[in-house]
Amino acid sequence: MGENIDVVVVGGGYAGVMAANRLGKRDDVRVTVINPRPVFVPRLRLHQLVGGTHDAIVDYRDVLADGVRLVVDSVTRIDAAGRTAVLAEGGTVGYDHLIYAVGSEPARPTVPGAAEHAYPVATLEAARRLRSVLADTPAEAAVTVVGGGPTGIETAAELAERGRAVTLVCGGDLGPYLHARARRTARKYLAGLGVAVLEGTAVTSVTPEAVELGDRRTVPSRVTVWTAGFGVPDLAARSGLRTDAAGRLLTDETLTSVDDERIVAAGDSSAPSGVPFRMSAYAAGCLGAHAADTVLNRIAGDPAAPVDLAFPAMCLSFGRHTGIFQLARKNDVAIPLYFTGAAGRKLKELACESSVKHLVTEKDKPGAHHWFKDGKHRPRLLAARDDRTARVELADGSRDEVAPSA
Structure with missing residues (x-):
């Protein structure tokens, strides 16, 4: 492949763009980003796209380093043996290293009628369709x-603030991440926006005009929005790479695939040690940076470091005038300290703006991005996991799970 080292980044979201920009630390690395859309989508804004207060797109020229090649296409398969990414529109792109982002x-809903009659929000195309x-x-x-997580809460609030009659159905608690006190504020x-919140009740079916609940209630609904659950593309499985049960690429703690040291994963589609981080734009950007560092270390012949990522906060908007910054x-457990009202809104907006600004900063100065670490929680989490799932070989060669020895 000549004097340059070719790195292909599959995916142009927060993780992929951060990784691509950070790889610019080396002049001899040639980076190609493959993404199905010609624009960057700040997913934190998709509920605003639905509500008409943001277009939720950014020109790649504003966030992607000048030397990075952008290929607008989808990857249908990764040929790890041949070190190529197979494109949907035909042809392949070769690589020395690949970042899977x-x-x-x-997630495709399994509730009867939901796939046919409910509208998701989590992609640009889906949000545009719902807005239409x-x-x-x-x-x-x-x-x-439907869905009491951040996407459901923010979408419900955005629509209610624009005069829509909204019911929010939560299978469990509203905003389960929030501290109990912050949940009361939520x-x-x-309620101030006029949203009727139904907690602890499952949706059993969706029709064109209503939502049926597990307690036999019927909620009239001309438009049903489905925000319950996320999945990941099945590209890794289709490529013969090992994944976790959800389809995330299995990696070690350096984010390197357990099947191929030339494939490194980042963002929502990665499962380091089978214990993935919470899906978020913040985590995606940090994991993208770490994935790039792993590749750069491997190129240099240096040992790659294990990932270390701490979560300082989570924030929600309730329309354009108020928010909660939790x-x-x-270790990503909420504490009884949070900002509300106008302060919460400003902090939420700052978080949304920063998610893009971090990419721009990395574009202009590769290696600039830093994130919260603690060096303790992740090892403890993995040790506790290993203690719970200690395994022993039985005499017949099968495996069984047993309690760890004292």
Whole structure:
């Protein structure tokens, strides 16, 4: 492949762009990003796209380093033996190293009628379709949002603030990540916007005009929005690479594939040691940076470091005027300290802006991105996992799970 070292990044989201820009630390690395869209999609803004307050796109020229080649296409298979990425439109792209950053996607709902009659939000195309549907639906028509996580909460609030009659259905607690006190504030904010919140009730079916609940209630719904659950593309499995049960690429703690040291994963589609990090733009950017560092270390012949990532906070918007910025311990557990109201909104907006600004900073100065670490939580988490799932070989060669010895 000549004097240059070719690195292919599959996926142009937060993780992929961060990784591609960081690889610019070496002049002899030639980077190609393969992405199905010609624009960068800041997914933190997709609920705003639905509500009409943001277009949720950024020109790649603004976030991707000048020397990075962008190929607008999809990868149908990774040929690890041949070191090529097979493209949907025909042809292949060769690589010396590959960063797997395909991100996440809406999980296909299994509830009867949901796939046919409910609208997801988690992709640019899905959010645009939902916005179009809402534009053709009378403002007084009932809207039901299914899913009590961040996407569901923010979408429900965005639509309610624009005068929609919204019901938010949560299979469990509203905002399960939030501290109990912050959760009470979230309920108050949604009530102030006129959102009817139904907690602890499952959706059993979706029809064109209603949502059926497990407690036999029927919620009228001209437009049903489905935000419950995420999945990942099956590219790794289709390529013969080992994955976890959800389809994430299995890696070691350096983010290197357990099947091929020339393949490194980052973002929502990675499962280091089978214990993935929480899906988020923050984690994706940090993992993208670490994946690039792993590749750069491997090129230089240096040992790759294990990933170390702490989670300082999580934030939610409730329309354009208020928000909650929930602080957390480094192990991603919420604490009874959070910012609300206008301060919460400003911090949430800052987080959204920073998710893109970090990419721009890395574009202009490769290696600039730093993130929260603690060096303790991850090893303890893995040790506890190993203790719980200690295995022994039986005499017949089969395996069984046993309690660890004292």
